[in-house]
Amino acid sequence: MNIKQIAKKAGVSVATVSRVLNHPENVAPDTKSKIERIMTEEGYTPNWFARGLNFNKTRTIGLMIPHILNPANMEIVKGVEDVAHQKDYITFMCNVENNVEKEKQYLESLIQRKVDGVVLISSHLDASLIEDTYDHGVPVVLIGENKDKPNIPGVRIDCCDAAYKAVKYLMEIGHTKIGILYGDTPRIENLRKVEGYKKALRDAGVSVNDNYIVKTTNDIEGGYIGGKKFAEMKDMPQAVFATSDSIAFGVIDAMKDNEIKIPEQISVMGFDDIKMSNLIEPKLTTVVKPHHKLGVVGARLLFDIMESVELDDREAIDKQRTTEILLEAKIKIRKSCKHTDRLQEMFPSK
Structure with a gap:
């Protein structure tokens, strides 16, 4: 049943039924009750889109x-x-x-x-x-x-600051040769992460090695290709910071294929903390993005x-x-970095 049929059965105009739906305060109580009773009896449901247009809202x-x-x-x-x-x-x-x-x-x-x-x-x-x-x-x-x-x-979140804290953590556990594998998308966020990476190194007095800054696609395949580049370097980095967990998964796979042990020979750190990061082996240390x-x-x-x-x-x-x-972002420490004997969360300082 539509609004015209409701109006006909109630013996009122379509406009009156419309006012009951949209502006019931402008309808006489007896008329309003009669129309509402008929709607209930007939199981009438208003058209949400048309009703929304009357309010200039579509919900x-x-x-x-x-x-x-x-x-x-x-x-x-x-x-x-x-x-x-x-x-x-x-x-x-x-x-x-x-x-x-x-x-x-x-x-x-x-x-x-x-x-x-x-x-x-x-x-x-x-x-x-x-x-x-x-x-x-x-x-x-x-x-x-x-x-x-x-x-x-x-x-x-402040992606620059989050990356800064991630690289700072890698240095705190003994790494000075740290590579970054950053995705092509989202562009602005990943460029901010590269900024944070460079700033952390410079603030610690560590020179930035351009060979350790590698761009790739933001997926597992891109991580694998980038991971292979790091694995085949004569001066391989001690740690890789990936700008997404998906990239980090690819890095881990590449290191395994090159028989490079994680974390004994290289640490791998991700960014996101998607559910899979706690299921792979070794479990991924990562920046938790809320x-x-x-x-x-x-x-x-x-x-x-x-x-x-x-x-x-x-x-x-x-x-x-x-x-x-x-x-705020935080760091969740698992086993893909140097510390293999504990699981904890590091909250950034204010």
Whole structure:
């Protein structure tokens, strides 16, 4: 049964039924009760999309992820989805596959579909393009490094500082020859990690060896290829810091194929702490990135902005437009580094 049939059975206009659904305070109590009773008897469910348009709301948000095959992204997605579900919102998930043109197309499509807000994870889009979405009344929140987008709200960890602490730890356990294997995506985050790597070495008075800085694809295959390069060096590094756990898995595999023992001959450290890092052998020492919390906090920030837009609270909107929330990373020590006899967590100093 549709709204017209409800109106006919109740002996009222379609407009009156619409007011019961959208503005019940403007309908006489007896008429309202009659229409609601008929809806209940007939099992009528309002069209959520059409009803949302009456409020200029669709109760949907867009979520764009760099690549669906990256397991680290899935925990962020779950965090966003958990909050959206609590708010009774539907999430449209878009897999942009690290392609800026595809990301642009998805953003345009989400705007055309009148989503109430968008979460971008490690976005490749220019800041000006993202800011334009506000002109369409669609708030955007970034998850990931966003220092090149200062006027867009976001949540992130300090990748430079996290990498700095990781390399500092490797030096504390006796390594001075440390290589870094960094992924091609997400570009900004990985460049920040390289910055942190170099800064840690320089602050410790250790010269930076360009041969130890190797770029690869952000996956196991890329880690394997990069690991082979390190394994075949005449002056092999004592430790390898990989900018993702997936890369680190490939490094471990490459070292095994070259009969190089971990951690006796070389230490391997990752970044992310995805679930698999505790299952491989040796178990991976890694930087813990709080993926789920990043998703939860990012989604909550988006809903705060959306509510401010709904209330037309310009002061709150302007304040939130420059909001940046910084979460801390920590190091989880397992057996792929020099210490093989203990498992602990190191929390960064404030």
